[in-house]
Amino acid sequence: MESDVAAFAKILKQDGIDAARAEAAGILDEARARAAEIVQQAQAAAGKILRDAQSEIENQRRRQAVEIRLVARDAMLKVKEEIERVALLLLRQPVGEALAADEVVRAAIVELVKSSAPGQEWDIQVGPRIGKALVQATINDLFKGHGAAVTLVEEFRKSGLEFRSGAGEVLELSEESVADLFRRLMSPELSRLLDSRPD
Numbered sequence: 001m002e003s004d005v006a007a008f009a010k011i012l013k014q015d016g017i018d019a020a021r022a023e024a025a026g027i028l029d030e031a032r033a034r035a036a037e038i039v040q041q042a043q044a045a046a047g048k049i050l051r052d053a054q055s056e057i058e059n060q061r062r063r064q065a066v067e068i069r070l071v072a073r074d075a076m077l078k079v080k081e082e083i084e085r086v087a088l089l090l091l092r093q094p095v096g097e098a099l100a101a102d103e104v105v106r107a108a109i110v111e112l113v114k115s116s117a118p119g120q121e122w123d124i125q126v127g128p129r130i131g132k133a134l135v136q137a138t139i140n141d142l143f144k145g146h147g148a149a150v151t152l153v154e155e156f157r158k159s160g161l162e163f164r165s166g167a168g169e170v171l172e173l174s175e176e177s178v179a180d181l182f183r184r185l186m187s188p189e190l191s192r193l194l195d196s197r198p199d
Contacts, residue, residue: 076194083190088179096159096175100129105161108173109138112163121166125156127174135161 098104112122126135156162160174 080187080190080194084183084187087186088183091179091182092175095178096129099127099160099173099175099178105130105135106138108161109135112171123153123164125153125162125164127156127159127161129159130161 109124116122124135124139126132156174158172158174158176160172160177162174163169163171
């Protein structure tokens, strides 16, 4: 009987050990599966964080590229404006001298006569550097028989001439108007030159 009890105890002991081993193996498998799931979730989260960071970096790069283009555009606009301003300053004196020349004054009045309808009335204002006697003689000479009424009026406050018709039309031939016309002619070409990029 003692051997039966010992055999039974041995069987119980072996069954307990086997059961404990099986339970430990199950716990270990479950722990490994949970660990693998946690690793997979962590890798997915890390991948999302990385993609989000790369997307944000790309968005910032695009924003910076746009900002750089805007800054460059504004800088080029300021350069263009400064070039135009300097060109106008450089032009004022030679334009003022040219507008005071007898042949330029006479040519301007001739163009006015050619473009005037018979009977049209004009007032001519003369700048301080232009000889009024020359203008009056030119008017008298050119408008004879044309039928247009031309009056030499008060002094023009700018260098050059100003023609005012009875209908309210104003034609200004001054340093400012000629320089501004040059600026408007120069501006598109200057823009093209500044916007062109070397290959």
